[in-house]
Amino acid sequence: MNFLKWIIPSRNEREVKKLRPVVAQINEIEAGLQKLSDDELRQKTADWKARLSQIQDKTELARALNEILPEAFAAVKNACRRLTERKTEIIVREHPLLWEMIPFDVQLIGGYGLHSGRIAEMATGEGKTLVATLPIYLNALTGRGVHLVTVNDYLAARDSEWMGAIYKFLGLTVGCILHDQPPRVRREQYNCDITFGTNAEFGFDYLRDNGMAARKEEQVQRGHYFAIVDEVDSILIDEARTPLIISGPSVHTYDEQYGQWKPLVESLVRAQERLCARFLSEAEALIKKLNPTDGSNPQNSEALEHEIGLLLFRVKTGQPKSEGLMKLLEDPENLKLMNRAELDLHKDQKKVDLYREKEELLFAIDEKSFEADLTEKGRNFVSPKDPEAFVLPELTTALHEIDAGPEPDARKRMEAKTKVQQDFETKAQKIHAISQLLKAYSLYQLDVEYVIQENKVIIVDQHTGRLMPGRRWSDGLHQAVEAKEGVEIERETQTLATITIQNYFRLYQKLAGMTGTAETEASEFFDIYKLGVLVIPTNEPCVRKDANDAVYKTRREKFNTVLNEIKQIHAQGRPILVGTISVEVSEQLSRMLKREGIIHSVLNAKYHQQEAEIIMRAGQRGGVTIATNMAGRGTDIKLGPGVAELGGLHVLATERHEARRIDRQLRGRCARQGDPGSSHFFISLEDDLMRLFGSDRIVKMMERMGLEEGQELTHPWLNRSIQQAQKRVEQHNFQIRKRTLEFDDVMNKQREVIYGFRNEIIHGEDVRDRLMDIMEEVVVDKVAQFTNAESEFSEWKTRQLADWVNLNFPIGLPEAEILKAADSGKESPVPESLFAGLSPAQFAVCNFISDSVRKAYDLKISFENPEALKEVERFTVLSAIDRLWQEHLYEMDSLRYSIGLRGYGQRDPLIEYKAEAFKIFDELMVNVKTEICHNIFRSASSMLAFENFLKNVPQQTLHQAASAFGGTSTASSGGAQAKPSDVVSEAAAAVAEKAKPVRTGPKVGRNDPCPCGSGKKYKHCCGK
């Protein structure tokens, strides 16, 4: 680290030195520009824009920009000069502001750093806002849109108005994205040459554009060319801890069920507790027998030990959090007996004994796999009359029997199947709810895993002990705990679209950032964003006086001294900025100051605009401002009259932050632009940082020196030790962030594929072609699934194939036709084609089915409004992608969660996660196509078109066609203008009357093998 420290500045200095000639060149050009008229200056913008718009190639564009750079920077500087000389007043956030800035040389260097895609580290008050105008102007000349990213809406609006003066003067357009803007307005803002906004707004717009918009007119962004991130450390490191998530109500919800089954589960849990108490007392008795008080050796001790082990194992399975058990297991001897018994039970391949042991209980909890199962006894307990009520039927067999049964009518077969599936679903939901409730009661303890606050269940992070408000356990577990605690059961929400900040910003072709503090995190910026850091020297030398850290034994002593120092400096009239690391500490300190009668302001980074106005005045004589570390960032503190003579602003910190960067940021709030100023940090050994990460050496040294109550310790050596502690935390947090990112990379790749697919559909001219291709792919898939190249036709599952075809397409395909087509097959498919590997017979069947579908589709087209149909087709594809992608996100969430819980022995959970994720993504793609197929004929541009088409489907097939057509019919009224999302439910209802719906809910026995015999899970096959 020291080595790096030593090398970075020198490299940095060389880098900065290299730029001096460029600066000289800019200044020279600028001197020449002074004699131009405003219009002549502005003409340059137009000329450059025209020239750059001709260039497509990235490298060539970059080269051209570098060429223009000195002149373009000079143009910006010159525009600043004109505004300054004319004493131009600009309205910024409703206040008039005099423009009096002409970029300093160091600012030109900073601008160059940004243009070259780096982070410019420039201290507070060095004028980064102005620095950004140089590269923004230059890059906006490409017409590709430059984004400036701020930490809050207030700064976005402020800077777009303030710096907007320059851009407008030079003939560029400026926009700003604000939270409550509708899409139309957003699109206008994005269409400007330069767009300001917060990271969240940019990120959410991306998600909405790519994951939700149904047509290109609904998309607002126009690409990701160049972004400059202000306060880059705060956004790319601090904010990057939480991903951006758009969520909506979950479809997987049976909220009522939890309340409904609660009383039953409660009595079940109590009965089990009694049972386990009995096992425990039996075990205790046997333990006494095993260790007689007279010290003698008991007989058959081996059998005794085995028996004790089994009893303990039973309790562990039935009531894992039992206090009695915990107590007994404190004796390592007992733990050994239990583990040995468990091992024995698992040795047996068939697990007969294990099963028998579990049957002693009402339900069995497996802490590792996180399952809770009712036993035979338990089922009898909850439903004495009908123990089968909690057994899932053999869906596969049941459905297969119907398929192979004597019923000749496809519709009746479907109805019978639907009924079986619905029963299955009801039972599955019930069982799921009960199992989640059992877990809530058996594995989740109040004030350990969660706490109750304001009638809400809040998760406690098991590693840090921190509360995690807003986070919810998935898959109904959270609701089960809510039911258990009798608080309101909240509707489950589900992720609709999500991206991490890291992955959003990686979308940009070019990225740059600016902040007062980047150096300490340089390696993270480089690792994750490929961003280098360029430290820009200050315009004036910095004369701030940094005192050594003051260390105390207790927080109480520390705060007493803090208070004294504030009183003392305040008495001199010097303004003070007090930094805290949390809102609680801010408020505590505020109370103390109030008692002393010291007037002060408290800022919590909640009301950005108000707080910016307060902090702007924090440098006035006698001011005392308490602020958490984010409050008022981005607004610089100018000294009031006479304050410089007193020694300038004093910064006082009540704690060291986990990250050195945040401390530097606070320190940097004073002594800007060569002003005087001072800073002082206070620490106690009771602070979290010192408790958790401070080395023992500090404590030992404090003890050796025999530190008295109230005594202070300061020493440069201590500063270093504390910095070491901070470095350790930084490293630790970086590792966590990196790990999270590795997990997210998996999702990121999937998102790219899906968003690519969506965009292809949204922007493509002809969706129909793609639709027919997809149909063909699925047909090939199904034919391969139900038939076999090697076997006799008689062994083919032609009935299932015919059923599948008729369920999806109104072509009324009789089974016999399939065989007829197969018989006619002479030609082998071309290798490499979609049909590769099929026999001539299979090939012929595929062609026969696809041709019939195409013919039917042509018939359909003849009844449709062609323009409207295009929209409907687009919608058919998009809705399948969206519905299943959201379902997939849900599964990925659960997967992530369960991977976290599952112990994988020596295996890396990330690898397991990748493998599983790959598998379910593969399934997703198949499912999307299958669902699209299913809906091709179920969508129409109007009810009339749909009915006319059904009427004209050839007579003999109508019956079968109709039998398949009760599902979701999508039709939009009013022809071409109608939005596809205006689904006419009437249409669906009308058709549904002709035949009962065959579609069952997505949750129906989702994980069961599909009845069609494909070997895939039901949810991934016909069950959709």
Ligand SMILES: Nc1ncnc2c1ncn2[C@@H]1O[C@H](COP(=O)(O)OP(=O)(O)OP(=O)(O)O)[C@@H](O)[C@H]1O
């Ligand atoms: N070249 C200049 N000449 C005169 N004043 C300048 C110049 N550049 C910036 N300033 C002034 O310096 C002040 C601080 O500017 P700005 O807020 O951009 O700083 P910053 O580097 O972004 O600080 P922070 O780290 O607090 O965000 C502003 O009041 C601005 O008007």
Ligand SMILES: [Mg+2]
């Ligand atoms: Mg700033």
